[in-house]
Amino acid sequence: MRNVDAAGLGIGDDYPPRIMGVLNVSKESPYKPSVFNDPGEAAEYVDRELIDEGADIVDVGLESANKKFEVLSAEDELDRLETAIEVVESVSGDAVFSIETRYHEVAEAALDANFDMVNDICGFADPKMPEVCDARDAAVAKMASPPDLERPGAVEEVDDIYEALSLNGLTDKTIVDPAFGGWSEAKTLEHDRETFHRLREFRGYGQPILVSINRKNFLRSVADRDTEGALPVSLAATSMAVERGAHVVRTHDVAETRDAALIGTEFARRRVREAGDVDVEELDVTTVREAQRHVDRIGGDTDAARQAVVHVFELTGLGPEERGALRAAATETGLALVEGDDGTNVLLVGTPVAFENAAAAAGGVSGALDAALERLAGVVQ
Known part of the structure; x- marks a missing residue:
């Protein structure tokens, strides 16, 4: 498993799970406690509620990705970026700052200011995005999406989600995100549950994995909870996700999610063995499909996967x-x-x-x- 250096923050099997807290400068966002227009108030929130509670990364959203809202243009996002940059400049705590966007122009401007990494919710549908991140040696979270800037995350079946992450390739510092949530009308709770069941397969890319499962419907419905009461199911799923190989957990509940992630990593299998000059990794494989992902990655004989479990x-x-x-x-x-x-x-x-x-x-x-x-x-x- 490749480790990624995100502005000095190590992400991967060799590091503890990283917590990504969320700040929104978009009035459309449905999670109002994280929404701010005033840079000073936003910076105070970031310091007090995110960094002090254990966030390693702060993901700043410029618009709501909810499909019921119109998609902002790159120009609109750039207007809002000015506020986001002011926030970053006003924060006193230490964290990696990520800009959530789908446009390479916005990513470029943010990275050239005070941001450290990119969270691309359209998975390189903008083909210049990996070029921008590569040129600035920036880590980038790539969410599985179709090649359409107006339809982030609009893939349903696990195999399609996996293949979508190959769109326009991967940079050396890519973190893959299998896009949990209701990103399209066709996506069901069962689709998300199946993706979660098969989360280990995404280790087949050899890149760190990000999950955004905080209070998501596919978890809430299991326990019949509304959003307000969904924290316990989110924390249970967080531990399971980290045990299955997730490296970054995006959340609004930073302190609680951090603890759940630490439990997950404490009881995860030890995947890497010390072996002198030769790197040895015991692959976390429990199904033929999981084995197949790794066989495909190295270009091996596909029949071998059926002998690997x-x-x-x-x-x-x-x-x-x-x-x-x-x-x-x-x-x-x-x-x-x-x-x-x-x-x-x-x-x-x-x-x-x-x-x-x-x-x-x-x-x-x-x-x-x-x-x-x-x-x-x-x-x-």
Whole structure:
């Protein structure tokens, strides 16, 4: 996993999770506590409510990305940028300042002033955006989006989200964002839940991952909470996201989110091993699809992904003939079989390929065993 240096702030597996607090200078923003027009008041908020509470990054939004509002032009954003620059100049605390925009002109002006990084909500739909960030050696968060400056985040299926992040490439300092939230009318809560389930796949890019899940509908609906009561579900999801590989968490609830993220990283698997001059990383792979992302990244043999995951299942209530069929199948397919003392319980250990082959080899002995093996072969895909 590549680490990214964002104006001296390390982001990646070698660093603790980073918290991105939010400031809006857009009157349209739905989260009113973070909205300011007066630079002095905004700077005080940033110091007191964001940096002092643990924000490593402050993301400044110039307009609401809510699809019900008209999209501002680059010129309109540049007008608002003047206020944002005043805020940054007035802040006394230490943080990395990120400008949220979709336009390279705005990113360029912000980086040439006092901003440190860019949060591109249109995922390089403006093809000059990566050039601007590269030229200034700036980190850039790239949110999955179609090639359309007026439709940020308007992708639904996980595979499409993953592919959208390839639009116009990646800089060496890109942080990928899978775009959680209702960015399009077609996107459902199930789409977001599926993306969260498959979050580890986005490690296949080899770049740090940013998630923006604070009080999002796909979490609120699980516990039947409104926005005001959704902090607990956000914190639970934050810990899970960090454990699954997220490196930056964007939030309005800085102090609480920081604590949840620290719990997530404390119990995440240790991914990197010290090995002298050779870098060794144990990839966090739990499914064939996750393995496939890494195989694709290095241009390897796609069949290898189906050998990269091992599953363990326990079967109970087997008769002597069924156990005998499994012993024979294990010998033929490389599936490991462990039998219990009482003879009725067995553990099956193997790759998806081994389970598929075992299902074919042991088939026909009984309807119950056929159903069980068919089910297992389906689960491991």
